[in-house]
Amino acid sequence: MRREQTEEYDVIVIGGGAAGLSAAVVLGRARRRVLLCDAGAQRNSCAEKMHGFLSRDGESPGELLKICKEQLAQYPSVGFEASVVQAVEKSSSGFRVELTSGTAPVADLLLLATGMADALPEIDGLREAWGRSAFVCPYCDGWEIQDRPIAVSGGGVRSAIDLAQELYGWTRKITVCGHTESLSTAQTTWLHASGVRVDAHPIRRIVHDNGHVRSVQLEGGDCIDCDAVFFSVPLKQGSDIAERLGCKMNGARIEADDCNRTSVPGCFAAGDNVTHVHQVIVAAASGVRAAIAINDELVCRDVRQLV
Ligand SMILES: Cc1cc2nc3c(=O)[nH]c(=O)nc-3n(C[C@H](O)[C@H](O)[C@H](O)COP(=O)(O)OP(=O)(O)OC[C@H]3O[C@@H](n4cnc5c(N)ncnc54)[C@H](O)[C@@H]3O)c2cc1C
Structure with missing residues (x-):
C-alpha cells in the first residue's frame, strides 16, 4: 500500500x-x-x-x-x-x-x-493441533465435529461442564477431562442423563496426525479416542x-x-x-x-x- x-x-x-x-x-x-x-x-x-x-x-x-x-x-x-x-x-x-x-x-x-x-496450557501436541482440531469456540468449529467423539478441557473463562453443555447440541460423545471441582446437583443430574463422561485427570498429551487429533492421553494413563478437543482457556x-x-x-x-x-x-x-x-x-x-x-x-x- x-x-x-x-x-x-x-x-x-x-x-x-x-x-x-x-x-x-x-x-x-x-x-x-x-x-x-x-x-x-x-x-x-x-x-x-x-x-x-x-x-x-x-x-x-x-x-x-x-x-x-x-x-x-x-x-x-x-x-x-x-x-x-x-x-x-x-x-x-x-x-x-x-x-x-x-x-x-x-x-x-x-x-x-x-x-x-x-493463554494455551502446556500440553504436548496442542500447538500443532490448535485451530485444526483443537478449538475454543463451538460456533466456529462445532458443525465440523457434529456427532463425533470429542474431549473438553476447562480452566479458562468458563468451566468445562458449561462448555460441554453448550457442545451437547453438536455431539453427545463428550468426555470432560481434568474436572476436579465439586459438581452441583443440577450438573450431576445433567451428566447422568446426558451420558457425558467426566474424568478428573487432565490431558497430558494430544496424539495427532498432522494436527488432526486421534486421541488424548490423560495424566492417569488412560487414552481417549476422539476427533477434536475443545478448550476453555484464559x-x-x-x-x-x-x-x-x-x-x-x-x-x-x-x-x-x-x-x-x-x-x-x-x-x-x-x-x-x-x-x-x-x-x-x-x-x-x-x-x-x-x-x-x-x-x-x-x-x-x-x-x-x-x-
Ligand atoms: C482457534 C480459533 C479459531 C477461530 N475460528 C473462527 C471462525 O471460524 N470464525 C470466526 O468468526 N471467528 C473465529 N475465531 C475468532 C476470531 O479469530 C476473532 O474473533 C477475530 O480474529 C477478532 O478480530 P480482531 O481484529 O479483533 O483481532 P485479531 O484478528 O486477533 O487481530 C489483532 C491484530 O492486532 C495485532 N497487534 C496486537 N498488538 C499489536 C501491536 N502492539 N502492534 C501491532 N499490531 C498488534 C495482532 O498481531 C493481530 O494481527 C477463532 C479464534 C480461534 C482462537
Missing part, C-alpha cells in the same frame, strides 16, 4: 485483523489520513478455515486478510506498516506511536484493534497498550462505550478486545462502528477549525 510522506495522521490504527482492517477501509473511504500498524498475529491465523462469516463461510483466514489488504490499497490516504507498536504516548494534541521499524508517527486519534490472546489482551495508556478495563476487556470510545479521550477500541462475542464478522462490524465514531470526532474538529 502507498504510504504518505508525512508522519502525521488523522488516525493510527493498531492491529490489522478484521476490526482494524474494516475500520481502515471506512476511514480511507472518508478520505482520512490513516496509518494501520500490524504485527500480523491474528487470533485465528492458526485455523485452516474460517466459519460463520456471511458469504465467506469456509474461507481460509489468510485469504480474507489478503482480499482486505488488496481492497484497502485502493485508498491512497491509508498507509500500512507491518510492524509492532511498542509504545504509545498521549499528548495534548494526540498520540505518538513508536514502532519496531524505527518510525514514530503521530495522530490526532488512536484505534486499538489489537485483539485478544489465548484470555488476555493481545497487547498491553490499553492498560499502559490508562484505559479503564472491564475484567480482561477494554471498557468502551456504544461508540467504541475508551476512558482515555481520543482513544477508541474495537474487535475482540472490547467484547465477549469473538467472531470475525462481529470484529469487522465493531471496526466499522468505531471508524464512524472516529470520523464524527474528526468532523467536529474540522468544523471548529473553520469557525
